[in-house]
Amino acid sequence: MLPRNDFLKGKVGLVVGVANEQSIAAGCAAAFHASGAQLCLTYQNDKARLFVQPVATMVDAELFLPLDVTDMAQSDAVFAAIKERWGKLDFLLHSIAYCPRDDLHGRVVDCSQQGFATAMDVSVHSLIRLAKRAEPLMADGGTILTVSYHGAEKVVDHYNIMGPVKAALEGTTRYLAVELGRKKIRVNSLSPGPLETRAASGIDHFDMLIDDARTRAPLHRLTTIGEVGAMAACLVSDFASSVSGNTAYIDGGHHIV
Numbered sequence: 001m002l003p004r005n006d007f008l009k010g011k012v013g014l015v016v017g018v019a020n021e022q023s024i025a026a027g028c029a030a031a032f033h034a035s036g037a038q039l040c041l042t043y044q045n046d047k048a049r050l051f052v053q054p055v056a057t058m059v060d061a062e063l064f065l066p067l068d069v070t071d072m073a074q075s076d077a078v079f080a081a082i083k084e085r086w087g088k089l090d091f092l093l094h095s096i097a098y099c100p101r102d103d104l105h106g107r108v109v110d111c112s113q114q115g116f117a118t119a120m121d122v123s124v125h126s127l128i129r130l131a132k133r134a135e136p137l138m139a140d141g142g143t144i145l146t147v148s149y150h151g152a153e154k155v156v157d158h159y160n161i162m163g164p165v166k167a168a169l170e171g172t173t174r175y176l177a178v179e180l181g182r183k184k185i186r187v188n189s190l191s192p193g194p195l196e197t198r199a200a201s202g203i204d205h206f207d208m209l210i211d212d213a214r215t216r217a218p219l220h221r222l223t224t225i226g227e228v229g230a231m232a233a234c235l236v237s238d239f240a241s242s243v244s245g246n247t248a249y250i251d252g253g254h255h256i257v
Contacts, residue, residue: 007237009036012086014078016042016067016130017095017147020051021058024147024192025095027225031233033059037090040082042067069096069126079133089137091236094130094146098122103161111161119165124172131176131187141184143236146173148189148247150255157208170247177245186244188235193223193251219252 013032018025018041032039040063043052049066056064063081067074082089103115127146134144151159152166170189177187194209213222231250234240249255 005034006036007239008032008233011037011090011236012040012082012088013037013091013093013236014040014042014082014089014134015093015095016069017093018043018052018055019048021055022225023095024190024195024225024228025093026055027227027229028093028095028145028232029055029059029061029229031226031229032091032093032236035233035237037236038062038086040065040078040085042078044068069122069129072129075129075133079137083137087137088139089134089142091143092130092134092145093232093236094127094144096122096126097147097162097165099161099165106160108161108164116161119161120168123162123165124169127169127172128176131180135180135183135185138183138185142186143240144176144180144185144187145232145235146187146189148173148191150191150193150249150251152191152247153255159209173247174245181244186235186240188240188244189247190228190232190235191247191249191251191255192228193217193249193254195223195225195228213251213254216257217252217254218257221252223250223252 015025015029029039039059039061041056041061042065043049063085065078065081067078099119100115103111131144146169148166148170151163152170173187173189180187194213214220228250231248
């Protein structure tokens with residue numbers, strides 16, 4: 001349980017990508033809530049709702065809505081509901097990544113055209129679509145966060161096609177930071193170390209990534225979703241009012257080794 005504080009009091013946030021109570025987005029939502037923010041959470045479909053509902057309840061989400069980011073009508077409906085309830089949006093967390101299993105587990109050179117297109121659309125272009133809808137609700141400024149991984153910068157064994165995809169995500173973050181900065185909208189990436197989440201378990205030989213992080217990271221331990229959430233809460237707060245276009249590593253120093 002995170003200690004209560006109020007440095008996000010009065011702020012409204014949208015959290016997209018909660019899979020269950022162990023997901024990165026859940027850790028971020030908990031930190032936002034503990035810091036006083038009002039939240040809208042989304043779930044992908046009816047099956048996913050069963051796993052996301054406990055998180056929505058835990059963070060007292062005032063809106064809990066369906067959102068498949070490939071469905072433009074659902075995206076429009078989410079932002080319309082936020083506008084109706086609060087008239088504004090102060091921050092957005094985008095924590096979504098997907099690649100078809102065969103393409104994820106194969107070599108980059110063997111990735112299919114459709115698999116690559118799907119991974120880029122869901123993992124990267126969805127951020128652009130959400131940012132476009134968030135922009136008019138951030139009339140007084142705001143913050144957009146996405147979730148990356150060190151495989152965007154360096155080649156990580158078995159991360160495969162998601163390395164180039166996350167590299168595109170980080171590049172997109174920087175361009176959005178420049179384009180939206182004149183409206184006082186900050187855009188940053190979170191880059192946690194390997195975490196034992198449901199999404200990460202789809203990566204081939206993920207246990208090797210976990211063992212490597214424990215062994216080689218200067219702190220010699222794994223990062224927790226609570227620690228990622230603490231960084232996220234700081235970045236969407238006024239404490240980070242001059243931070244934009246950055247990739248924030250929360251990995252015990254693993255990326256420097």
